[in-house]
Amino acid sequence: MAADDLLVTVRRYRCAGCAHVWRQDSSAAAEPRAKLSRRALRWALEALVCQHLSVARVAEGLGVSWNTANSAVLAEGRRVLIDDPGRFDGVRVIGVDEHVWRHTRKGDKHVTVIIDLTAVRDGTGPARLLDMVEGRSKQAFKTWLAERPKSWRDGVQVVAMDGFTGFKTATSDELPEAVAVMDPFHVVRLAGDALDECRRRVQLDTCGHRGRKTDPLYACRHTLHTGADLLTDKQKIRLHALFAADAHVEVEATWTIYQRTVAAYREPNRAKGRAMMQAVIDTLSRGVPKALRELITLGRTLKKRAGDILAYFDRPGTSNGQPKPSTADSNTCAAPPSDFATSPTTSPDHY
Structure with missing residues (x-):
């Protein structure tokens, strides 16, 4: 032994x-003939x-x-x-997102993750995993919903999701009475991606090469994603010098929209936050100069999903994003008082 x-x-x-x-x-201690x-x-x-x-x-x-x-x-x-027979009981708010499950070439690398956000919305506990389905298509989520009993589907009130239209369509088909909410994490991610794409484009246009550590735009890549009210004096000076150059005006304009998006979700007054987000969508829906191509693309997405984005402010707690602490030295914006935490967008080191 x-x-x-x-x-x-x-x-x-x-x-x-x-x-x-x-x-x-002895089954409470171990399964029969089990080794563990x-x-x-x-x-x-x-x-x-x-x-x-x-x-x-x-x-x-x-x-x-x-x-x-x-x-x-x-x-x-x-x-x-x-196999828990009660794991679907009492589910009224769900979240759906995609996840990279495997990093090999064989099979589908992604799964569709469905979680129960009811306890998060009610403030009684954390999110709870419901299921994972192979693939990340509309059909994968639609099939999973169709397999649930109609009584369960009728009880789902809200579905939080990212910007993938397949999840939106599947929800409309199988849960016609449920309200679709675009996860604020992904809204901020879209704005952050637009900021990174603009920075990289201007970097190539002005320097003729991708970012190097001595290039101002590359050196500020993390600072640009820091919340405006979290900037240190050193970071404020760095950004002021960056935006003083006429060549960087497009980056400044995109950075402003990113900060306004974050500020809307961080606003503790939901009605005011909703108005702030509506103002961002309205700003990007008309009169954006052609040179700001990243903001034009962002504006199309936000306008198309405006109803889903604004629905979050009427239903606090409906988010797939998990809360986490933020500090002034972090390269992310601070989380708002409720349940949403921003995350830095992926930024390759060679940019």
Whole structure:
């Protein structure tokens, strides 16, 4: 017996009247003939999900083979999450998003993730995973919704999503009474992407090459994504010098729209925040100079999904984004008082 094995004595009972023999029920501690206890499986799930350990590290910690650990964790995850008969009970607000599941060439790399946001909206707890469906298409989400009972679908009031129109169409088809809300995380992401694309374009136009550490635009790439009220004195001076150059006026205009978008979501007064976001959409819907091509593209998207974007302000707590602390030294804008936290957009180092 290994040093980390647990020896358990299972009692046997005999009925004095009928001579029937039975064993003590130990299923609460482990499955019959299982190599790992339920507590070990709980630790393995937490290690994989919360601490991001690999299956190999989990197997090493439990003293079992990789295949044993992997099979046991998958079975426990299915038992806890998928096979729970009550996991769909009381769901009124859901969120849908895509996620890169695997980084290999074989099979679909993406999955559609559906989560329960009811507790987040009600302020009673965190979001809860409902399911993951292979693929990231309209049909994947539509099929999943169609498989749910009509009574469950009728109970869903709000669906939070990103800018993918497939999720929007699937929601309209299967949940016609539900309100679609475009996740604020993705709205800010769109504005941040426009800012990065503008910065890269101006970088190439003015310098003839992609960003280098001595180039002002490249040096300010993170500062541009910092909330205006979080800027240090040094960062303010750096931005002032950057925007003083006439060649960078397009970057300044795009940066202004990005900051206005973030400020709308950070506004604690929902009605005022809604008006601020409406003003951003109106600004981008008319009279944008042709040179600001990134803002023109952004404006088309925001105008098309204006109803879904503004619906967030009438339904606080409807967001797939998770709250996290922000500091003045962070390269992200601070989270608003409620449930939304911005995130830096992906910016390749060679730009």
